[in-house]
Amino acid sequence: MxxxxxxxxxxxxxxxxxxxxxxxxxxxxxxxxxxxxxxxxxxxxxxxxxxxxxxxxxxxxxxxxxxxxxxEPDSKPEVAILYDASRSATTADAILPLELSASQEVVPRSEWMEKVLGSDLFTPLKNDDRNRVFEQPFSAPPKDADPATLALAGTDINGALDNLLEEHNNLRAVVLLSDGDWNTGSGPVAAAQKMRRRNIPLYAIPVGSDDRLPDLDISNVTAPTYGIVGENVQIPFTILSSLDRDVRTLVRLRDIKSGIERTKNITIPAGEEYHDSILWRLTTEGSSTLELSIPVANGEMVAKNNKRKFTIAGRKESLNVLVIESTPRWEYRFIRNALYRDPGVSVDCLMLHPQLGKGDGPGYIQSFPEKLEDLQKYDVVFIGDVGIGNGGITTEQAELLKGLVESQASGIVFIPGRQGNQMSLIDSPLGDLIPVILDAKRKEGYSDATPSQINLTSEGKGSLLTMLGNTEEDNPVIWKSLPGFYWHAPVIKAKGGTDVLAVHANRSNEFGRIPMLVTKTAGNGKVLFLGHDSAWRWRRGVEDLYHYRFWGQVARWMSYQRNMAAGERIRLYFTPDRPKPGDTVTLNANAFDQYGAPLKDGDVLVDITSPDGKTRRISLDKAKGAWGSYSGRFKIAQPGAWKIEAVIGEDKAHGITTTLLAQGSEIEKTGVPARPDVLKEMATVSRGRLLQGENLANLIKEIQALPDPQPMETxxxxxxxxxxxxxxxxxxxxxxxxxxxxxxx
Structure with a gap:
């Protein structure tokens, strides 16, 4: 009461x-x-x-x-007409009502709103002396702004209504003309609830079609930040189709400066999202701007989203590889030879033969690197037919290798052998890294009298690791022609969270085909498992062509993240490496003291400069352990080049500077369908109504019949x-x- x-x-x-x-x-x-x-x-x-x-x-x-x-209001009751001025209003899918076009012409949404507001439909309301009627646009993109600023411009329906309620205290009704496609600010229903509390009904008029325009849209390109000069890099992309038919077309990747280009024939299914990739060979050092494009298809309404530009850097790089083996089997010999002759790879071999002792000669080391500063330099470690004890590695050394992968972003490759020594790794710290489950009852593996092939999975067909040809069209033919293997490891199945790239062509069990080539992520690093030791046989008839290419790609793929930005005392890497505005980037750093050992005490400070020149500093958190690992996060607010400078304390002389490129994905897109469901919910909450263009005459009568707004009460x-x-x-x-x-x- x-x-x-x-x-x-x-x-x-x-x-x-x-x-x-x-x-x-x-x-x-x-x-x-x-x-x-x-x-x-x-x-x-x-x-x-x-x-x-x-x-x-x-x-x-x-x-x-x-x-x-x-x-008490000192003016006439007001009727506000809000209309959408965002860039999505340029979409040409609005049908004019019969009162304005006998043929019901299809025009852009902005033109539809302009013609409706300028017609006689609103004249009775504007000429009514009992109300003051005013029009107000919202979410208009800034004029004369740079492309990066325009990319962040979106539609904020909630903000427009909030501002209207704050500035006007004598509103009788609000008329909203919009496509309902909001993408910034809070949900517009919150503003509708405020209108309900103030007894202000919202009359929403949807503009545009709720079916997407016929269009092909290159919605995403996830290229790596850098590649090795002379090597192929894989450029994944996504195309969104709203056409009602399959489209056979040509995707073109072109260097803007040199004009060099590569093409690939693709078929985009009707009304689906299509994922694919194209290969690009870097020929020069430094940054290159590439453009991925597809031609405009017949019936396509929006042409400007058929191309997308991005930047990639070419580097000449030297990788450090450690190969640990127990016997000089053929696979070991040819891996060593392939890596030893690669000008971009520096290889050290540790031969732990149970009878003959340590291997000696060029490229050999006599003992396992026990110091962290000696071990941390390796980008990739190959583990052959080596186990724990009995002349192999120790449990402590296995723990160091695990830390190298998880904390230092190195890669590790498991290649088991006929002696089954890797079975002893299952119960060691390295057991968690092995991406498959092995059958302990068959440690010697399986041998066949005839050679067996391996078949690429769907994931393997799209992986850069398995790209042995110069083009993606040649690759399946090459894999079918490769010599087979006679022995394979006793693999039962792949563990959860792994990627199976290839399987046994002839052998299967209750879990399906036997996995032969499996990868996974472990901490910050990567793991690869090859279930046979006969990749050296790929040399038959072609010498080193495919064998050399495969292991070179493995080494570079596994060390990619680790070498994003490497300095004398700091190594910096980040995820994702191609962020979009709104994404949170995780920064990981490995810091070292003046002697090259992982940093035990000290702070890693990172200065982040956004594309508009504003700089802020964050301090990375130190991870547990003795590997000098640090991590932190920051949010990408705008597209463009973000400059990242990392230092240990205030020692700027040994810091590192790198650039993180944020993809300029536009928040506001043309061609997307209207969302009348959003407008209907807002109208229902505010006790208003959703009206189509042909019912505008009823809208005028309803507004004129509304009671005067109640005085504002505080x-x-x-x-x-x-x-x-x-x-x-x-x-x-x-x-x-x-x-x-x-x-x-």
Missing amino acids: NFSINQLVFSPTPVTLWVGIIALLAIATLCVMAIRRSTRRKRTGALEVLRFLCALICVLMLWQPEWRVVS RTPLWSSWITAACLIALLGLFWVGRKLNGTF
Whole structure:
């Protein structure tokens, strides 16, 4: 129940009302009795009045008093017409109503709104002297802005309505013309709820078709940040089709500066998202701007999203590889020879032969690198037919190798052999890294009298690791022609979270085909498992062509993330390496002291400079362990080049600087379907209505029939105000002091 005294409004419940009244009557009676019994009636009377005043305030606070201020509008009731001026309004899919076009012409959404607002449909409302009608655009992109700023411009329906409610306190109704495709700010339903509380109905008029325009859109290109000069890099891309037919077309990748290009024939299925990739060979060092494009298909309505530019850097790089083996089998010999002759690879070999002892000669080391500063230099480690103990590696060394992969982003390659020594790795720290489950009862593996082939999986067909040909069209033919293998490891199945690139062509079990080539991510590093030791046989008839290419690609793929940005004392890598605005980037760093050992004490500071020149500093958190690993995160706010500078403490002389390129994906896109469901929900919440273009005449009548808006009412709760509490405490303190002065204890 409510009652008011002028501007003071009380909202007690029946219980608190009667309890308060009874309490006040009882306290008043006791106060009168105390005054009558007292010999100092004036002093006692003043104290009892003060006591009753404190009790009265407490009771009134239980009745939840509020101070009400009513603002009477000094102008006519207002009707606001908001119309969408975002870039999605340029989509040409709006059908004019019959009143404006006898043929119901299809025009851009912006033109539809312009013609409707300029027509006679709103004239009766504008000429009505009882209302003040005004038009206001929202989410218009900034004029003369650079492309990076325009890419961040979106549609904020909630913000537009919020601003309208704050600036106008005499609104009778709001008419909203929009496609409903909001992509920035909070959900627009929140603004509709505010309108409901103020009894302001929203009349929403959807503009545009809720079916996507016929279009081919290169929605994403996830190219690596760098590649090795003279080697192929894989450029994955995604094309979104809204056409009603399959499209056979040509995707073209072109260097903007040199004009060199590569093409690939593709077939884009109707109405689906198509994922593919194209190979590109880097020929020069430094940064190159490439453009991926497809021709405009017949019937396609939007042409500007058929191409996308990105930047990739070419590097000449030297990788450090460690090969650990127990016997000089053929696979080991040819891997060593292939890597040894690769000008971009520096290889060290550790031969742990059980009878003959350590291997010796050019490229051999005599012992396992026990110091962290010696081990951390290796980008990739090959583990052959080597186990724990019995002349192999120790458990402590296995722990170091695991830390090298997980904390230092190195890669590790497992190539088991006929002796089955790798079985002992299962119960070691390296066991978690092995991406397959091995059959301990068949440690010697399986041998066949005839050679067996391996078949690429769907993932393997699209992987750069298995790209042995110069073109993707040649690759399946090459794999079918490769010599087979006679022995393979006792693999049962691949573990969860792994990528199976190739399987046994002839052998299977209850889990399916036997995995032969498996990869996985472990911490910051990568793992590869090859289930046979006959890749050296790929040399038959072609010498080193395919064998050399395969292992070279393995080494570079596994070391890609580790070598994103490597300096003298800091190695920096980040995920994702091609972020978009709104993505959170994880920075990982490995820091070293002046002797090359992992940093034990010290801070890694990172200065991040955004494309608009603003710089902020973050401190990376140190990870547990002895590997000098640090990590941190920051958010990409805009597209363009982000400059990242990492230093140890204030030692800028040994810091590292790199550039992170954020892809300029536009938030506001043309050609996307309208979302009338959003507008319908807003209209329902605000007690308004969703109207189509042909029902605009009814809209005018409904608005004219609305009652005048109620005066704005502002209530200030006194029961929860700190001022009320302070006054009550002051009165209680005064009452206590008065009792002492009166001699009452």
